[in-house]
Amino acid sequence: MAPGLWAVAAAALLLLLAGPVGASQGDKEPVYRDCVKQCSRTNCTGARLRGFQSTQPPYMALTGERMPYVCFWFIFNIYFNYVTYRQYWPFARFLCFEEPASALASLLNGLACLLMLLRYRSSVPRQSPMYHTITAFSLVSLNAWFWSTVFHTRDTYLTEKMDYFCASAVILYSIYLCCVRTLGLRRPGVSSMVGVLLILAFTSHVSYLTFVSFDYGYNMAANATIGMINLLWWLGWCWQNRRTLPYWWKCGVVVVLLHGLALLELLDFPPLFWVLDAHAVWHLSTVPVHFLFYSFLIDDSLHLLNTEKIGVKLE
Structure with missing residues (x-):
C-alpha cells in the first residue's frame, strides 16, 4: 500500500478513539x-x-x-463584533449546507481532481515509472476534498477532524511524491525511508491533535512548515532541470501558486453577504491549478517513459 494510503488508514483508526476538541473564543x-x-x-x-x-x-x-x-x-x-464561533463565522445557510461557498469550492476542487486523474490515466501508460505514485496521490487528494465538502456541509467533531487530518495527509504525500520523482527513481531505498518517516510524522501529528490538544495554531504551523519544505524542494528540482525539461515551468508555477494562494486564508474577513469568506475564496482559487498541475504530471510521466524506453538515465 502506498504511504499516503497508510496515513489515511492510520487517521481513520485514531478517530475511533477521538476525544473532544478545544473551543474557540x-x-x-x-x-x-x-x-x-x-x-x-x-x-x-x-x-x-x-x-x-x-x-x-x-x-x-x-x-x-x-x-x-x-x-x-x-x-x-x-x-456585532467580529468574534468567530466554533472557529468560523456565522454563515447564511443554503439548504443543508452550513458554509455553502466553501462546500461548493471543495466539491469543484474534487471534481477537477477527478477529471484530471481520468485524463492522466487515459494519456499515460501504466508502465510509466510515476504512474502508480501519482494515481495514489490523486486518490489521497480526492479523499481530502470529499471530507472538506462534508465538513463545510455539516460541521461536527468527526467531520472537522477528518477534514484536518486528510488535508495533512495530502501535504505529506506531496513530500513523498516529490521525493519519488527527484530521488526515488534512481534510489528507491531513499523514497522508502522517507515514506516510513512521513507515516511516523503523520501518526504523531494526528495523535497529538487527538489525544493531547486539538490546537488550530499548531496544526497550521505544522502544515505550513511541511508545505514550505515541499515548495523549496520542487523549486530546486525545477531550477536544476530548467534547461533540459521544457515543461518545468508548469511545476514551478503550480507550487508557487498553491503556496501563494494559501495566504488568502490569513485575511479572515467577515463573509460577503454572509456566504463568501476568505476560506471559500482560497478554495475557489485553487480549482484551476489542478489542470496545470496534471498537465505537468502528464508531460513528465510521458517523458520518463520515453527516456526509460531508449535507456537514457532518469533525471
Whole structure:
C-alpha cells in the first residue's frame, strides 16, 4: 500500500478513539453558552423536539440540524463584533449546507481532481515509472476534498477532524511524491525511508491533535512548515532541470501558486453577504491549478517513459 494510503488508514483508526476538541473564543462567551443551554433545555426535548423534527425538511434531517447554530446569530446581533464561533463565522445557510461557498469550492476542487486523474490515466501508460505514485496521490487528494465538502456541509467533531487530518495527509504525500520523482527513481531505498518517516510524522501529528490538544495554531504551523519544505524542494528540482525539461515551468508555477494562494486564508474577513469568506475564496482559487498541475504530471510521466524506453538515465 502506498504511504499516503497508510496515513489515511492510520487517521481513520485514531478517530475511533477521538476525544473532544478545544473551543474557540466565541464558544467561551458566557452569553453564548447560556443560549446553548437554554436552547437545548427548551427545544431539544419532548414536544418541541418532536415538532421541530416533524417540520424539518428531508435534506436537513439527512445532515442533522444543530440547535446551537441559532445562537451564533443571536450573539452576533448582540455584540456585532467580529468574534468567530466554533472557529468560523456565522454563515447564511443554503439548504443543508452550513458554509455553502466553501462546500461548493471543495466539491469543484474534487471534481477537477477527478477529471484530471481520468485524463492522466487515459494519456499515460501504466508502465510509466510515476504512474502508480501519482494515481495514489490523486486518490489521497480526492479523499481530502470529499471530507472538506462534508465538513463545510455539516460541521461536527468527526467531520472537522477528518477534514484536518486528510488535508495533512495530502501535504505529506506531496513530500513523498516529490521525493519519488527527484530521488526515488534512481534510489528507491531513499523514497522508502522517507515514506516510513512521513507515516511516523503523520501518526504523531494526528495523535497529538487527538489525544493531547486539538490546537488550530499548531496544526497550521505544522502544515505550513511541511508545505514550505515541499515548495523549496520542487523549486530546486525545477531550477536544476530548467534547461533540459521544457515543461518545468508548469511545476514551478503550480507550487508557487498553491503556496501563494494559501495566504488568502490569513485575511479572515467577515463573509460577503454572509456566504463568501476568505476560506471559500482560497478554495475557489485553487480549482484551476489542478489542470496545470496534471498537465505537468502528464508531460513528465510521458517523458520518463520515453527516456526509460531508449535507456537514457532518469533525471
